[in-house]
Amino acid sequence: MRTKPEMMSQLRPAFSELNLSEGFEFDTEIVTNEIKEDCKPLLLSNDQLTTIMKDLNEAINNGLGKRTNPSSIVKCYITYVQDLPNGSERGKFLALDLGGTNFRVLLIELGENNYFHMDSEIFKVPEAIQIGKGTELFDHIAKCLAEFVKKHKVDNSKALPLGFTFSFPLRQVGLTKGYLNSWTKGFNCSGVVNEDVVRLLKEAIKRRKGLNLQVTAVLNDATGTLMSCAYKTIYSKNCFVGLIVGTGCNACYVEKVENSELFDGDKSKPHVIINTEWGAFGDDGKLDSIRTQYDREIDEVSLNPGCQRFEKMTGGMYMGEIVRLIIVDLARQNKLFEGRISEQMKTRGAFGTSFISDIESDKANYRETLKVLNEMGISDPSLVDCANVRYICECVSRRSAHLVSAGLAVLLNKMNEKSVTIGVDGSVYRFHPYFHKLMVEKTKQLTNPDINFDMMLSEDGSGRGAALVAAVAVRDESPKINGHSAV
Numbered sequence: 001m002r003t004k005p006e007m008m009s010q011l012r013p014a015f016s017e018l019n020l021s022e023g024f025e026f027d028t029e030i031v032t033n034e035i036k037e038d039c040k041p042l043l044l045s046n047d048q049l050t051t052i053m054k055d056l057n058e059a060i061n062n063g064l065g066k067r068t069n070p071s072s073i074v075k076c077y078i079t080y081v082q083d084l085p086n087g088s089e090r091g092k093f094l095a096l097d098l099g100g101t102n103f104r105v106l107l108i109e110l111g112e113n114n115y116f117h118m119d120s121e122i123f124k125v126p127e128a129i130q131i132g133k134g135t136e137l138f139d140h141i142a143k144c145l146a147e148f149v150k151k152h153k154v155d156n157s158k159a160l161p162l163g164f165t166f167s168f169p170l171r172q173v174g175l176t177k178g179y180l181n182s183w184t185k186g187f188n189c190s191g192v193v194n195e196d197v198v199r200l201l202k203e204a205i206k207r208r209k210g211l212n213l214q215v216t217a218v219l220n221d222a223t224g225t226l227m228s229c230a231y232k233t234i235y236s237k238n239c240f241v242g243l244i245v246g247t248g249c250n251a252c253y254v255e256k257v258e259n260s261e262l263f264d265g266d267k268s269k270p271h272v273i274i275n276t277e278w279g280a281f282g283d284d285g286k287l288d289s290i291r292t293q294y295d296r297e298i299d300e301v302s303l304n305p306g307c308q309r310f311e312k313m314t315g316g317m318y319m320g321e322i323v324r325l326i327i328v329d330l331a332r333q334n335k336l337f338e339g340r341i342s343e344q345m346k347t348r349g350a351f352g353t354s355f356i357s358d359i360e361s362d363k364a365n366y367r368e369t370l371k372v373l374n375e376m377g378i379s380d381p382s383l384v385d386c387a388n389v390r391y392i393c394e395c396v397s398r399r400s401a402h403l404v405s406a407g408l409a410v411l412l413n414k415m416n417e418k419s420v421t422i423g424v425d426g427s428v429y430r431f432h433p434y435f436h437k438l439m440v441e442k443t444k445q446l447t448n449p450d451i452n453f454d455m456m457l458s459e460d461g462s463g464r465g466a467a468l469v470a471a472v473a474v475r476d477e478s479p480k481i482n483g484h485s486a487v
């Protein structure tokens with residue numbers, strides 16, 4: 001007979017004494033009932049998800065409508081990207097990718113027969129710069145760019161086209177003009193909100209001197225991901241959604257021009273990519289019924305209280321912190337670690353989202369869980385503690401995957417295409433062991449049954465995508481090769 005969880009907690013067997021078999025599978029039976037009870041609000045039923053879908057659908061429609069957009073929470077920014085790559089793109093392109101603690105510069109070459117070559121370099125964006133002056137941020141970008149150009153001996157004699165992936169809510173008014181609506185994630189630089197970030201970039205490039213570049217596109221990482229996936233699925237031509245579940249969370253999709261009432265671009269083309277910025281969903285209270293005390297706490301102490309509530313329940317910048325807050329709360333109530341909490345565990349941000357992936361990747365004997373807990377200063381957790389911690393992680397990651405699935409189902413139902421490939425990127429999707437599976441399962445349940453979809457890891461979406469948007473823009477400036485657009 002299985003030992004009762006409560007008893008096991010009292011016995012606190014040392015790990016060396018445990019004789020668990022290899023091929024371990026997580027068994028929720030030893031998770032204590034009170035932990036299960038406390039985690040219940042994190043488990044969303046299909047009824048709850050359906051209500052969320054209805055509200056999100058309405059919010060997206062409001063974002064698309066001319067009259068409703070100004071007060072809409074989900075902004076549905078027009079990207080001015082109307083053509084997907086069709087394989088005829090050629091040449092060398094530079095790409096900049098800014099969206100998190102790392103900034104990347106890429107040099108991409110596209111050639112015949114889908115030839116693709118990429119050199120890239122990662123640069124840190126120190127925290128002081130992330131929350132400092134805007135001009136310093138753009139000077140930092142220009143400095144990294146200059147270093148890259150020098151190191152990689154980029155031919156500077158003619159202006160190279162450059163795609164700029166700027167992964168923040170950007171109200172675009174053209175392919176090369178976009179005003180920052182608000183900072184998200186860990187950024188809060190002064191003097192950038194309501195400014196055209198392409199102008200700020202160009203000015204910084206000018207200040208640097210000696211850089212010969214032509215900014216041909218500014219885009220979001222979700223758009224880049226869609227483009228990058230579209231390049232890989234050139235023959236099926238059905239990549240219509242780009243999704244990011246990384247530090248932040250966002251999605252874009254291909255919408256009919258006629259439905260996008262604010263679109264003032266080329267109306268002879270039938271489609272345009274819409275950057276939903278669904279991370280802001282719930283900022284009007286629409287998620288209040290499912291937000292927990294931990295979500296409220298995360299929000300209150302964040303750089304942008306009241307903003308990006310959907311993102312704060314789904315993105316990697318927040319998931320680890322949600323787990324930490326739950327652990328601390330439950331330990332304080334003596335439900336974990338016999339009430340002992342380490343300093344590390346009390347430290348904001350100390351439990352990274354990568355720990356969730358580590359813990360849920362555990363194959364044998366809670367080895368990874370133990371490692372993580374040790375790293376967090378908990379030296380002798382019991383077997384039940386480990387199971388409980390893993391359960392908490394599962395509930396938090398499952399909730400994220402299910403909320404994102406609800407969002408995807410809204411887009412799929414809305415487009416009503418019979419077959420769609422969803423390009424996905426972001427550290428949560430990439431490194432969590434079951435995120436993909438959880439999303440496929442739940443999206444299927446929530447999507448109209450006659451719609452087929454695939455989810456595809458869009459490798460390096462934000463970087464490659466920037467070069468591809470730049471390449472398509474340059475391609476379309478020259479006489480068309482095959483005479484029709486690919487969307």
Ligand code: BGC
Nearest residue numbers: 167168169184244248249250
């Ligand atoms: C930003 C989006 C971005 C997403 C993923 C969010 O915080 O608002 O523009 O696509 O993060 O990086």
